[in-house]
Amino acid sequence: MSRLSYLETLLNGVGVEWKPIGTEIKTVTAPSKLKSQSYRLTGRLPIIDQGLEFIAGYTDEDVTPINNGEYIIFGDHSEHIKYVDFPFVQGADGIKILRAISANTKYIYYAFLTFYTKELSYKRHWSTAQQTLIPIPCPNDPEKSLAIQSEIVRVLDEFTSLTAELTAELTARRKQYNYYRDQLLSFDEGEVEWISLNNLCESISAGGDVPENSVKGQLEPDSKYPYPIYANATDEKGLYGYTDSYKINSDAVTISARGAKVGFHTIRDAKFTHIIRLIVLVADKNLVSTRYLNYVLDMTSIGGTEGGIPQITVPMIKKITVPIPFYGDVKRSLKEQKRIVSMLDKFDTLTTSITEGLPREIELRQKQYEYYRDLLFSFPKPEPVTN
Secondary structure, X not given: OOHHHHHHHHHXXXXXXXXXXXXXXXXXXXXXXXXXXXXXXXXXXXXXXXXXXXXXXXXXXXXXXXXXOOEEEEEOOOOOEEEEOOOEEEEOOXXXXXXXXXXXXXXXXXXXXXXXXXXXXXXXXXXXXXXXXXXXXXXXXXXXXHHHHHHHHHXXXXXXXXXXXXXXXXXXXXXXXXXXXXXXXXXXXOOEEEEEHHHHEEEEEEOEOOOOOEEEOOOOOOOOOOEEEEOOOOHHHHEEEEEOOOOEOOXXXXXXXXXXXXXXXXXXXXXXXXXXXXXXXEEOOOOOOHHHHHHHHHXXXXXXOOOOOOEOOXXXXXXXXXXXEOOOOHHHHHHHHHHHHHHHHHHHHHHHHHHHHHHHHHHHHHHHHHHHHHHHOOOOOOOOOOO
């Protein structure tokens, strides 16, 4: 008998009571808290806070963690919901640490995810969230109720486990690519010189205003506006629209110069216009190829200004140095760059096919999980009370 068939047998004819989640859990007070300044990349104890990342950081400080057990974490401001089954330290403020009183904690977690409607505003949400109604099957038969809850959890765990495996595979492939790229761009002493971008580029320029004759949002060229306009963005590949002329008559590397994506860079084909907050690097082809320059920038720190909105300027870009093999021997240097680019292109093609396929598979599995989650929680709801 399949698990779903077994679950259908368990659910056959059972009653259900919809209860506020606040009546099914108790709040746990953390023995210690850490501020975000104390978060580290590695450490003995994981830190859980209300942020989007499951684990916010780690610590080796002498602090008392939450004991090992099963917990539901609710972000009082962020409304993120997490399930934790290991010792951890609370990070900062703004989370509710919850444990089931008599129900299956992970069942409560899945039910909370299913039935809680986010308010999407910056305020404290727990007073409302704890009123979320969740179904408790067989409320008068605790043993059968827990059996049903456990089976629902088991089925949903299978789907979330597969999604987690695919996500881990995607992360591993990206790390593998980064490792291989860094190995190819590592040179023995005497084989490389670190040269500033100012000395490697024919021009480095910041974007200006949007051209007067242009169409914002146009996704394809036409006879009237055939030349793309690129902006400081990563969505739609940074395409702002199209215009009837161009400023850059060469393939080039563009770098986002302001905001959360500062430092994001990519290659653009010749004949385009860049606008405000986007910097363009036109390589001196006698010294460096555009594709090599883009690859080498992958392993180069392109940090923005500290404080406020991060940004990077043309003078800052000009000072960045990158490794150029056999600098001073133009023919040998360009030949080695071509060899490295060829190998990285092949590996990038392979990695891209995997990293494009895996997210699609992850998305499909997530939809499959949501379908079965909704199906498994499709208990009859109480009739609304009318006066």
